[in-house]
Structure formats: C-alpha cells, structure tokens
Amino acid sequence: MTDQKDKSVPTIADVARAAGVSTATVSRCLNAPDRVQKATRQQVMAAIARLGYTPNFGARALVARRTNTIGAVIPTMENAIFARGLQAFQETLNERGLTLLVASSQYRQDLEEDQVRNLIARGVDGLLLIGYQRSESIALECARRGIHAIIAWAFEPGRPQPAVGFDNSAAMAALTREVLALGHRQVGVISAGTGSNDRARKRVEGIRAALRAAGCAADSLHVVETTYAIDAGSAAFRELMARTPRPTAVMCGNDVLAVGAIRAARQMRLRVPQDVSITGFDDIEIATVIDPELTTVHVPHREMGRRAALALLEALETGTPPAPVELATDIRFRASLGPPPPDPRTTA
Amino acid sequence: MTDQKDKSVPTIADVARAAGVSTATVSRCLNAPDRVQKATRQQVMAAIARLGYTPNFGARALVARRTNTIGAVIPTMENAIFARGLQAFQETLNERGLTLLVASSQYRQDLEEDQVRNLIARGVDGLLLIGYQRSESIALECARRGIHAIIAWAFEPGRPQPAVGFDNSAAMAALTREVLALGHRQVGVISAGTGSNDRARKRVEGIRAALRAAGCAADSLHVVETTYAIDAGSAAFRELMARTPRPTAVMCGNDVLAVGAIRAARQMRLRVPQDVSITGFDDIEIATVIDPELTTVHVPHREMGRRAALALLEALETGTPPAPVELATDIRFRASLGPPPPDPRTTA
C-alpha cells in the first residue's frame, strides 16, 4: 500500500547527487554551515529546496545521540490546570531550539511510567514530570541514560530532586488559617484521590496541620475524595452538605472541583458565601468567571513553566542537576469566602 | 558530560548475548513472539527484564518505515475546546496500539506548517489537522510520503479532503435563526480572527447568511474580531455595548469568548438575558458552570475524536483516504438567551 513512497522521499544521498557533492558536505551544510564554502553551500541548499528534502529524524537521533527534544508527562490535558504552565515551558524551550513532546497519564502511575519509557525510547534529552510520587525505577532509568528529569507543580523542603514548584502543604495551610480566622469551625474538603497524587495529599495535609495548630478537633474535618472533574466536584459538594454537622466552609483541592461545588450550591439554592463558603486552588481562569468569583491559592503557572525550562536547559548544558526552586504562592481573596452564617445550623 | 551513558544503555546485541541467542531472535520475540519457541522466548524476555532493555525507537523506525505514531497539530492547548476531542482521539488510538504526538500552532499558519514538518520528520504515519485552511504544500508533502492527513472540527460540503467534522456555517446559521425568532434585530458578534481561521470565518458567514435570509439589513450586524481568550471576550463585549444602536444579542464564536462576555456583562451590571442575550459555540464544560448558563451550539467532541481516529486507522490499513464524515450539532438552550428587552433603548 502507498508504495509510491519508494523513490519519492529524498535522502541525503539524493541531495548530494543533485548538488554534485558528498553526503558529508550536505550534512555539514545542515549542522555546521560555516565549515563549508559559501558557493558549495548555496548549491547544496538549492538542491535541498528543489528536492524538498527533510532530514530523517530517527536516523539523525540514532547517530547524534541527541534529539533536542524534551518530554513532558502531565496528568491530564482535559482541564486547564497544566495548560498555562506547559505553554510557558514550551515557549521557553522553543526559543532555545528545543521541541516539546507531551504525553498524559490520566493521573495513573502505571500509565505515567509507560509514557516516560515511551518518551525515553524516543530519545528525549530531558523530562518534565509533575510531583514527586512515582516508582523509583524511573529515576534509575533516567540516571542510567544521563537524562535529566525535573519536577514541577511541587516543591517539598528537604527533597534533593531537581524541582521547580511550590509547597502545596504550606500554601493550603495558609488558606486554611484565613478560613479559620473568619470563624469557620466545620470544614469540608473535596480532594482528588490522595493515593497516587502527592500534590492532592499535601494539600489535605496542609489543611489538617492548620486545623491542628488552631486546636480544632480532628472530627470537625470532612474529607471527600473524588476525581478531578466539575461534575465530581458538584456531587462531592452535595455529599458534604448532607453531613451532620454541616460544614460552613468547603475547601477544594483545586479550582475545577471548586467550580463544581459552586454550581451545586447554586442548584441547591445555597448562597455563597452567606450560607456556605467555598475555596479553590490554582487560580485558573475559570476562578474569575464563576459567580461568585472564587477565593483561591494563586499559583505562578507561567513563571513555573519558564523556570522549569531554564533549569532543564542549564542541566543539559552543564550536566549537573539544578538545585530545587521554591516559588511563592499567594491567596486571592474573592467573593466566595466569607464568615460562617450567624446561625450555625449544625444539623441539616 | 554524563558519559556514563557509554556502556550502560543496553542494545539488542547485549540482550542477545545475555540470552545466548542472535539479535534476530530477540527482535522476533518483540515483534512476532509466536515465531519463536516458548523456552527461547522466556529466556530472552528474562534477559530483557534483567538488563532493562528498551528498543531504540529511532533505529526501529529507520528500518521498519512505520512508527505506529500519529501526529496532531491543534491551534492551542490553553483552552478546553480541543481537549475533549483530542482525548477521545488519543484513547481510540491507544486501544489500537498507536501513540499520539501533539503539537500546537497558536493559531498561526506558519507555525502549523513547521509543526507538521517536524512531525513528518519524526516519522508519523498519519496526521490530524484542524480545519481546511493551510498551505497546499502540506498536502503535497503528505501525499508524497504516503501519509494520511485527516481534518477535524470542520466539514464543508463538497470538499473532497478526508474530514470528520461539522458544518460550522450551518450550525451557526441555525443558532442565529433562533436568536432572530426571539425578536432580536440588532446582533453583535465576537469572533476569533477570521483571516487564518476558517472555522471562525464560517461561523460568521453562517450568521450573515441567516440574517440575510431573514431580510435583515447588513448594517444591523456588528462584528468584533479578537483572540480566543476570556479577557478578550470581555473587552470585545464592552466595545459592542458602546455601539449605537446597541446589540440586544451578542453571538460569540466560541464559549470562551462568550464566558468573557458574560463576565463583562456582570461587571457592567447588565442582566443576562433581560438586558442582553449572549450565545456561545462548542458547549465546553464551562458553559454549564457560568451563571447564567450559556445557550450554545453543542459539538459532539468525543465522537468526533473517536471517529477521526477510526477513519485514520482505516486509511492506514487500506491505503485509501476515508470519505468525509459530517457530524450533527444541536443547540442547547440555556438561560443566557431570551427575548430582547421590551424597551429597545437603541441608544446607549
């Protein structure tokens, strides 16, 4: 089938023949133009253009042992959480002549591992990964091949791995303190599954830590784990509202869940924040589009992407792993967070 | 730097030696396991596992002339428009053992062309492209290499190119008729740049056609072109509201713009739909999260992605380009669309 391929895709040998030079000269024109005389080079370039020649990437990678390609494995492309940071990552890479290959793991550790292997087999020179949690065989494999892997969207003090991120636990603890300061004592939490998602786990830990520090009883915290989707956020919110005592504030593991919670509140005719407060995490665009606008933890996505790219670039050049970088987050106070209702109606 | 690479990345020869067989047998274990005896295979597999061997993708592609990889170039990853369809596309591909490589073009034709060439050089077996509009050299190049390219997110009757999409113009015309039926006569439009985006252009054309069919004067249509972003939608909405006569309905080229428009309306203390109606296109998740919920054209994203994958798969197998497929869209009536205000206040 489609055997017209046969002779119509030009190789470097075709170009060499057409230009009356050797394949080495053609190769040099492409990779080190200043090492060939101008007249020769022009002839070669003309032949390349005439034939529509494109170097075969696989062959090139096979011998050059460098692909100028970076791989990234993100949990999902379906929501905007990683989009902006990844965009900045890609832009910075492109400026330096590198290409980005993206794969998604659907928040599944086994799939992430597959995708990483796949990218490595494709010869990526470096890797961007989300969070710390993964089988350690991946790190071993990278080390063996001399591939630098950098972690983003997370930073845990004391961890030696190269990372450009923020302290999920501390950021969420800070937000929790604000919630408590307003007088809330019954706090509900909607989180992504904490089993295989260390960012989600750290965020919940941050909430627990802040509650503990404030002397709140552990049983005043209601946690619902669910998947990262708007509908899931809505369902989880309903579940929390059915509990006794009913939470006066619902803190969500990210903005997507929070938006689902707000929608559910609207459908339940609960006023936000008069009847119940809702908070998010990430500060993606949707946070200022929803009514009421969402109080959330702002994450410097673009800066994170850019700095992760720079760190990786540097690692590639120097051969030494970059030092971890902690980025600051801050809280964006918007309408969805307020004091608890005066009558605490602790029973639904 | 990192020259530990040297002997520590195992090749097929290392595996062969470790298992006491030839490289051909190792290769067969991987590519046609039933052509080697069970005992031999087990030894080979054990050696592979012990050494942590991964076939080098470039070398494999070089000789096999097939990569089992499909490339997709989408305009942007930043918003959710393409996310769901692409996800379905990928899932269907994965089920069949193919890998997806995604690149983004930022809605720029020159970048799209670069990305396509890049993907082709990487040896993709097939391509998913958005919309019809691009330099024809791309089609030529694909034909020469026997690469099947399939168009999605658009379907134009009479066009021969393989496509799985919907009729942007007809869909928008249908929505426009509903707007007109409610009594609106002053219609504003917020569109993405129509210069290099044929879907955006067709949508605006659909609106014009419906207005013309209803006997509306051409000057009752106010079009603002902007970029695909929530903020841009907000700004464009403000601009439209400043015009005289002021539109009673604002039709947006997609949901992202519409959401920006709704936010701007809220900030301007305009009630939607009592003071002004707003419609979208795409029916992404945000449409049911915004308040008021958005009346929009529902696009079967997942089905489109799945069917595009199936069409491509079939093309790969049979070698013949698949016939174009038109998918139906329908209108989701929600709160953002209502009759025009009784007092038309045609002046701001």
Place this chain on the structure above:
DNA sequence: TTGGCGAGTGTAAGCGCTTACATATTCCCA
C-alpha cells in the same frame, strides 16, 4: 624549491534495529 599548514571536501564506518535468506533441526508419512 621544498616542507608544512589550514581549509575544504570525500570516504567509509558505524549508530541499533528489522528482515530476507540461509541453515539447522524436527517430524510425518510413504
């Protein structure tokens, strides 16, 4: 004049893999 040098170019050896073909082994039936 001669030797040496540098610049420009060519020759050819692989990179890691698949696969056509050759070879070895087994098994069945005449």
Place this chain on the structure above:
DNA sequence: TGGGAATATGTAAGCGCTTACACTCGCCAA
C-alpha cells in the same frame, strides 16, 4: 527408514544519517 515439509534460529545487509580520518590543494616561510 528416508525424503521433504515445517519449524526454529542464525547471518548479514542495509535503513539515513553524522563524523573521524584521509586526502587534495593552495599558500607561505625557510
């Protein structure tokens, strides 16, 4: 019991490219 088919495995060519090394040539200092 022998011949040939069927099965299992090995040998080696070559995919398209880069690059070490060899070669040629013109130039200048000795």
